[in-house]
Amino acid sequence: MHRIVWGRATSSNVMKVLWALGELELPFERIDVGGAFGKTDTPEYRAMNPTGLVPTLQEGDFTLWESNAIVRYLGQTHASGTKPWPTDAHTRATIDHWMDAQQTVLNRPMSGVFWGLVRTPPDKRDLTAVAASIEETARAWRMIDAKLQHHDFIAGADFTLCDIPWGVHAHRWFGMDYQGLTRPELPALRTWYDRLCQRPAYQKHVMATPIA
The missing domain is CATH 3.40.30.10 (Glutaredoxin)
Structure with missing residues (x-):
């Protein structure tokens, strides 16, 4: 095909x-x-x-x-019936709601951070607005950090499809130049991100692509 x-x-x-x-x-x-x-x-x-x-x-x-x-x-x-996309209805629904939460909870404020820092020239950045977007984005990441304090991946012990939408943005979250602006320390989130960085497909399709 x-x-x-x-x-x-x-x-x-x-x-x-x-x-x-x-x-x-x-x-x-x-x-x-x-x-x-x-x-x-x-x-x-x-x-x-x-x-x-x-x-x-x-x-x-x-x-x-x-x-x-x-x-x-x-x-x-x-991958139906595998660890990334299991067939159990409750497990799959849990994966689903975390996937969609990336769109509804993270996407808008994270876009504010990305556009404010990456797509805007340094001399034209509104750092007050960017700082507000970082704080709102951090609330979404704290939600994920709380989950990751109990297991290795967002939906549980295993990597699943819901790690993908969040994982793409985690690379930007940790990789963007904040120029004096600070992010909260979220150790469980950082450990999860470091775990994703060991995955060959993540290295090839996310990490190797410029943040631009």
Whole structure:
């Protein structure tokens, strides 16, 4: 099966899909679209993904968009019944709610930090606004840190699909230049991040990509 991921490698949402594919050892082709590459407003792309966002997964005649939905689809089709995507309904629902919490709890304030520090030139940064975004983002990370004080990964003892959405942003959280702004000390979160850094697919698809 010819599998294509449409999206630039520096997109956090694209990284989720690439990392999931790497964990599952699934072959794919990636085509640069979005951001500086453009091409997401073309009729051809909009026919696949009417939002005009990235990523989009294409497998033959089947297309799918929304990063977490793609990660779940890959889990269902290639890892169902395994530790990353178990079949028990309660366990899977727990993984699901942590995956979606990344979008509803972390995404907005984390975007404020990222855009304020990475996408804004130093002389134009509003450090007061960035500091407020860091504090709000830290509340989300404290929630994860509390879970990680009891086990190695977010949903329990094993790596699961819900570690992927949070793990992509953890690399940015620990890797961005804060220029005098501080993050709270969250030892369990840092240990989890260090654990992710040992995973080859994380190294290849998240850590090796510039924070840009």
